[in-house]
Amino acid sequence: MSATILDGKKIGEEIRLAVAAEVQGLLSSGYRAPKLVAVLVGENPASEVYVRSKTKTAAALGVDSATLRLPSTISTADLLEEIRQLDADEGVDGILVQLPLPSGIDTDRVLEEVDVAKDVDGFHPVNVGRLALGQPCLTPCTPAGIIEILVRSGVQIAGARACVIGRSRTVGRPVAALLLNRHATVTVCHSKTHEISSVTREADILVAAMGRAGFVKGEMIRAGATVIDVGINEVRDGRELERFYEGEELERKRGVIEQTGRTLVGDVEWRSALCVAGKITPVPGGVGPLTIAMLMRNVVDAYRRRCRV
Amino acid sequence: MSATILDGKKIGEEIRLAVAAEVQGLLSSGYRAPKLVAVLVGENPASEVYVRSKTKTAAALGVDSATLRLPSTISTADLLEEIRQLDADEGVDGILVQLPLPSGIDTDRVLEEVDVAKDVDGFHPVNVGRLALGQPCLTPCTPAGIIEILVRSGVQIAGARACVIGRSRTVGRPVAALLLNRHATVTVCHSKTHEISSVTREADILVAAMGRAGFVKGEMIRAGATVIDVGINEVRDGRELERFYEGEELERKRGVIEQTGRTLVGDVEWRSALCVAGKITPVPGGVGPLTIAMLMRNVVDAYRRRCRV
Numbered sequence: 001m002s003a004t005i006l007d008g009k010k011i012g013e014e015i016r017l018a019v020a021a022e023v024q025g026l027l028s029s030g031y032r033a034p035k036l037v038a039v040l041v042g043e044n045p046a047s048e049v050y051v052r053s054k055t056k057t058a059a060a061l062g063v064d065s066a067t068l069r070l071p072s073t074i075s076t077a078d079l080l081e082e083i084r085q086l087d088a089d090e091g092v093d094g095i096l097v098q099l100p101l102p103s104g105i106d107t108d109r110v111l112e113e114v115d116v117a118k119d120v121d122g123f124h125p126v127n128v129g130r131l132a133l134g135q136p137c138l139t140p141c142t143p144a145g146i147i148e149i150l151v152r153s154g155v156q157i158a159g160a161r162a163c164v165i166g167r168s169r170t171v172g173r174p175v176a177a178l179l180l181n182r183h184a185t186v187t188v189c190h191s192k193t194h195e196i197s198s199v200t201r202e203a204d205i206l207v208a209a210m211g212r213a214g215f216v217k218g219e220m221i222r223a224g225a226t227v228i229d230v231g232i233n234e235v236r237d238g239r240e241l242e243r244f245y246e247g248e249e250l251e252r253k254r255g256v257i258e259q260t261g262r263t264l265v266g267d268v269e270w271r272s273a274l275c276v277a278g279k280i281t282p283v284p285g286g287v288g289p290l291t292i293a294m295l296m297r298n299v300v301d302a303y304r305r306r307c308r309v
Numbered sequence: 310m311s312a313t314i315l316d317g318k319k320i321g322e323e324i325r326l327a328v329a330a331e332v333q334g335l336l337s338s339g340y341r342a343p344k345l346v347a348v349l350v351g352e353n354p355a356s357e358v359y360v361r362s363k364t365k366t367a368a369a370l371g372v373d374s375a376t377l378r379l380p381s382t383i384s385t386a387d388l389l390e391e392i393r394q395l396d397a398d399e400g401v402d403g404i405l406v407q408l409p410l411p412s413g414i415d416t417d418r419v420l421e422e423v424d425v426a427k428d429v430d431g432f433h434p435v436n437v438g439r440l441a442l443g444q445p446c447l448t449p450c451t452p453a454g455i456i457e458i459l460v461r462s463g464v465q466i467a468g469a470r471a472c473v474i475g476r477s478r479t480v481g482r483p484v485a486a487l488l489l490n491r492h493a494t495v496t497v498c499h500s501k502t503h504e505i506s507s508v509t510r511e512a513d514i515l516v517a518a519m520g521r522a523g524f525v526k527g528e529m530i531r532a533g534a535t536v537i538d539v540g541i542n543e544v545r546d547g548r549e550l551e552r553f554y555e556g557e558e559l560e561r562k563r564g565v566i567e568q569t570g571r572t573l574v575g576d577v578e579w580r581s582a583l584c585v586a587g588k589i590t591p592v593p594g595g596v597g598p599l600t601i602a603m604l605m606r607n608v609v610d611a612y613r614r615r616c617r618v
Contacts, residue, residue: 125437126434161503169442173442173489185501
């Protein structure tokens with residue numbers, strides 16, 4: 001038996017198309033386009049790539065966007081002032097502060113300065129709190145994407161046992177809250193969990209989000225469970241791949257390394273998980289494509305709530 | 310074998326004494342006393358009792374307090390204005406809005422108006438969010454009291470499997486966050502959980518907080534587990550008590566009903582739980598006494614942070 005592979009690319013595309021249609025509808029009713037501003041501090045190459053990818057997707061969906069580039073030497077106080085200007089700008093609907101910020105900047109303080117109504121990453125404590133309380137809020141994008149994958153793949157959440165491995169602020173904790181709000185029985189595991197296999201094997205829905213390549217092996221998965229792999233780990237050595245893949249998939253991944261010098265693997269050991277899980281997301285092409293799609297969803301939601309359209 | 314009974318009265322008293330000593334220290338250093346204001350809207354008899362109990366404890370510890378009584382007919386807008394005045398009052402350190410508010414008042418809106426730094430109930434979304442993020446915050450009193458009982462009774466939290474039954478905003482959700490922040494592996498159960506016994510039996514620490522008299526029976530408890538009973542359910546019929554108690558305890562409880570017309574029982578079936586649990590909190594005299602003690606702790610903490618002393 002081999003698991004059904006959940007196609008995040010396809011689901012992400014569906015959401016992007018729906019958002020694009022919604023923006024088109026707003027424009028043809030005479031409204032302005034929603035606008036996202038990405039705040040990019042310093043010159044982290046990965047952050048550059050992420051921000052470019054977000055503004056590119058925005059453009060494709062008819063969402064206006066701009067990138068505010070600030071030097072890595074900026075003080076927390078000056079960065080706060082920049083955020084306040086974006087907060088005050090009526091034409092800006094979503095503000096995204098690309099993380100990580102340079103060391104020396106008080107990240108928590110900066111995230112708290114973003115207008116709660118424009119906080120499209122869902123990182124402001126008020127949005128985090130509303131999420132924890134089960135109230136309407138702007139929801140972090142990756143966790144929201146995980147819920148979309150589950151719902152659109154027909155996975156029953158209410159009454160299911162869900163296990164989240166990892167308790168990060170951006171993924172583990174918020175996805176646990178979302179699953180709980182949708183009536184799953186939710187367990188959060190982490191580095192201090194004893195006998196983790198016995199915990200993960202209880203789960204109908206297993207979310208791997210601790211950032212350790214291939215940590216979740218087949219024997220840690222309940223037969224037929226849905227496995228959501230949030231890990232994004234880089235592999236540059238083709239020989240390392242044998243831990244994760246076999247057969248055709250191994251050859252394909254090796255080919256990717258040969259062509260591009262690197263490939264991505266998840267927190268789940270694909271090879272052994274595939275024979276046990278009922279449904280599983282691949283890396284890449286699973287949760288990843290949902291994150292930007294849900295960001296766009298949040299920008300349009302923030303716009304509609306702010307402008308009441 | 311019979312469980313060790315965790316004495317919440319004694320632990321609450323220890324905390325109250327420590328708070329009183331701290332206030333005394335502040336006064337003798339020439340600082341003013343911390344001040345709590347309770348906002349009491351309408352004439353709910355239970356709320357009257359709770360508020361009186363809180364202000365009485367405050368007085369006993371040297372904490373100033375006042376009760377702002379407002380009519381049940383007050384509008385949300387007028388109540389918000391009252392809260393804003395307390396927010397602006399430099400001499401007020403803690404604001405407590407006694408719940409429930411009369412129907413027709415937007416409770417969420419009111420709780421969000423309380424100054425985050427004076428929110429001694431820990432109900433403001435910013436404090437809820439900070440708790441969910443593992444950041445310093447004012448923590449809801451009953452959940453904070455549960456942690457105190459565990460810590461002061463020598464119960465190991467880090468690495469333990471904890472199960473919380475109930476996902477209320479005031480107890481279930483915040484205590485789950487606190488246990489997770491202290492490195493327990495935490496599962497939240499609720500009315501939609503399937504085969505709940507199999508889930509609760511995994512727990513080293515079991516927190517019963519769903520408000521159903523005697524719901525947790527011995528067979529739902531792992532042998533030797535620590536059981537924290539947050540339920541407060543009123544019983545007026547002595548015959549009903551046979552479900553929960555036996556022997557001397559039954560006679561004692563019956564006596565309470567005869568004398569006062571009522572007694573309290575928890576969410577745990579005491580009779581069957583006592584032979585299985587390793588440690589257990591009684592009702593009353595378990596978690597209850599901690600709630601007001603932790604409120605006082607929060608008032609002094611809020612005062613110290615606000616006044617930087």
